Amino acid sequence: MQANPDVHSMDAVLDKLYGEVGSPEREAFRQEAYSYCIGQLIQEARKQEKITQSELAKRVGTNKSYISKIMNGTVEPGVNLFLRIVNALGLKFDIVKPIVQM
Template structure:
């Protein structure tokens, strides 16, 4: 097998583009990435339930535009709304202490 020299560390790429872990720019990137991932999980679960954004919004007491912005990762819902969304989609949140 031929050795590949073009494979590098993803952390090194992030360090170069956004700064080291703990820097404001890297922290902001991390927050945005998490918001995007959560939005995609909500979008996928909503579609799996064959529910429109409007239907989800009505169930949780908000509007379609707000659900759309959450799904795109533009905004993060507050904790109360997040749990209402999770419940409306038939999901559950499990909070566990990491094993070290």
């Protein structure tokens, strides 16, 4: 595979496609990408647990359609629902303070 000489960094590609960091277009893209990644993480954990979307929905008190939208990145669950999903999938969620290196 040959490198494209016109592409110098991923940031340059994103700048060209979605505007510079901080622009409304770039922020919208970042949010969409984040939602998609969260959905994929939930979907993979659900598959590892061998439960259906319907079963997960039942465990967390929502419906299959909403679970599907979360997994597709169409909607981002609120914190309460996200933590119920994490718990229902037997996962752990930690909030930690990052180590700052000097």
